[in-house]
Amino acid sequence: HMYPELVSGKAPPLEDHLDMGPAWERMLQEDTERDPIAIAKRIEAATGVLLSVVEKAEWEQPVKWHGGLSVPVATLPTLLTNECDVHGRDVALAEGRSWTIPRADAVVIIEGHFPLLPHYVNEQVASGLNAVYELNVRGGRRTYLKVMDSKLSIDDAPMGPVDCHISADPVEYLLVGYGRKSPWGPMLTGKLVAWGRKPWLGLKFARLFHGV
Secondary structure (H helix, E strand, O other), X not given: OHHHHHHOOOOOOOOOXXXXXXXXXXXXXHOOOOOHHHHHHHHHHHHHHHHXXXXXXXXXXXXXXXXHOEEEOOHHXXXXXXXXXXXHHHHXXXXXXXXXXXXXXXXXXXXXXXXXXXHOEOHHHHOOOOEEEEEEEOOOOEEEEEEEOOEEEEEOOOOOOXXXXXXEOHHHHHHHXXXXXXXXHHHHOOOEEEEOOOOOHHHHHHHHEOOO
16 A cells, blocks of 8 residues: 555654564554454555556656655555565465475566665675675676675676675575565575675675665
């Protein structure tokens, strides 16, 4: 319900983009609906409204995000796709059911998060780190990320010599990034590969960001 309003220019409800947890808990307490079928119908209806609004908007049109951040319209549906895929998997596993995240979804989610990443740098982890990463999400585009003085810059072109190259299966990268998997299994099976002048920086990469 919130996302179509953001596209229409309404201010986001959260003043701190790094403090979403308490706000969602409060909203959950205020919304007393607990019937899964009723909730599913609400989600489907709100999704239809979002799509009708987004399809009419300029894809790169900036909209206000939590904390006063500005992101392109294109980021909003990728964030909701992430909610459906990752949390859908959480629910399915809790119910003992199988769940598959489509590779194409994972690519869209990862690339859609790029405009937000500079605002979610974990300064404690990034402190003292000056490095350039090349991230190749398989099936997506090659992206360069430069970390310097706890600040992050992102570009499609190299920003100096690359210290660590990362080649990532999109689904495994997504699940590791959201703490649903340890990186060791994907690394041992070649689904996450790091190399370059400082390949050990690959282990730090996933910890560089707070959860979005």
